[in-house]
Amino acid sequence: MLKTRTDILVYVFILFSLVPLSGCVVQSSEQGTVTTSQIFIENKGSDTIVNLALAWAEAYQEIRPDISVSVTGGGSGTGIAALINGTVDIANASRQIKEEEIANAEANGITPVEHVIARDAIAVVIHPDNPVNELSIDQVSAIYSGEITNWLEVGGEDRPIVCLSRETNSGTHVYFLEQVIRKGDPEDTTLFSPSVLLLPSSEGISMEVRQNPNTIGYDGLGYVTEGMKVIAVASDPAGPYVLPSIETVNNNQYPISRDLYMYTAGEPEGVIKTYLEWVLSEEAQQVVSRLGFVPVETGE
């Protein structure tokens, strides 16, 4: 009896002593000279970027088998919060870091450094049976702020409009509020109508859009799947109305597009630096276009 108990204690002790070891590896092997153990890069943040970051992590594993990039989602705010707390090496964000977050980080002794790693377009999507094909930014704004409540008013059938949005913690939500509902005007205080459904995930939005002909939703171009119809958008009601694609985002014709970021704590060093350099390489940027995002260098 006593013997087994001490055995268990020993195992528990071994387990617990291994946990901090695995965390230490990153610090002790930044020069890449340690060949016996894996180097881990913790990468966390925006759900918009998570598929892209995962694809990069997988591709990078083949080039540098000694480095594992572990990717988790959770939202831009979550990633940046983790960077501020020092629990991740790279934070993904689909929006720029806020002033107060920089202040928080600096209070913690961390200087966030910004890297633009891809561009993204926000697609406005509806059910395929809905006859509407194009909307101006003004119309989308009026729909989401509750001024237009029937599809008839924008050239559709006599159906109520059900607006779908990501939750307020999503970078896509904030971007849509600032650039579409408020049309990029910082003085504008228009809000989402209270009747806009706030769904916790991109998957929730696509599920509802695919099965409900009353809905209008928005999400990153990378999340548009089959069974949804993408709307052509114009910043000027007179047109031209543009569908989002790699070309239209790159030549700045499509009006709702944005930069995607990775943030590091201070200027990146060692393996993190090589990883970020690789992310901006042509090879890695091909992954960006494959996933429906827009490569970074051609866009600027």
Add this chain to the structure above:
Amino acid sequence: MRETSWGEFVITRLIKAAGTSAILFVILIFIFLLRESIPALTEIKLDSLLSVRWYPIEEYFGILPLIGGSVIVTIGAGLIAIPMGLACAIFIAEIAPRWLREILKPLVEVLGGLPSVLLGFLGILVIAPLVRTYMNLPTGLTAFTGALLLGAISIPTIVSVAEDAIDAVPKTYRDAALALGATEWQTIWRVTVPAARSGILTAIMLGIGRSIGETMTVMMVTGNAPIMPKGLSALFSPIRTMTATIAAEMGEVANGSLHYHTLFLIGAVLFTISLAVNLAASSVVFKQKKRAERILS
């Protein structure tokens, strides 16, 4: 003798500590909630807190739509779960033959153990589209969809507790009623169920407590739109509950911000509501005991 009494002393104290610690924890949790929510009460104007707009990232902190959302979905769930749960409990305890009872009761308890996220999936994929097409609503993500699923979640709790209460009614009560010429239905409705009233009430309260505190399912199927419910018709429009708000926003909120404190305030309100429900239930139970004692003496 001396040694055992020493052991007994320790064990008695341990049991006493275990019993009182539950109260202690509840008090500590409430103090913690209050402490974290006080800044929200002092720094946000009361009329702003009691407004009908919830949009925290722009400092609109009206919590009324969230309270209303939780209340409406819980009422809906109660309307579904209480009659069905009680009917099921009565059937299992009084009507079903023994072999059926031995199958049904464990099955209901298994249903009670279903992870609520699974029911949420079922709701978003199956129930919501059905609700939209059959009731001709703009969207299936409504309070009603949430109420259906919350009903399904709280029915096992109600059935399990109410069935135990009905089962605990002494057989002599039934025998007496039947001997006086009452039909089986009259015995159930006029004798057995009233005799088990306090246990049934506890069952209902536990069921309501379960639905008001449920988070994952409502977050998935109620649409989370912070619309102020006006009357029971709000059951058929999207709503946002207190629990879903805390769950969706707590992970992202900047520690120590007004938004953070307001979320704790919502937690404190939720806590107070479920405490009030429980107190109301137990006060009724106590009153009834006194009356029963009066009659017996």
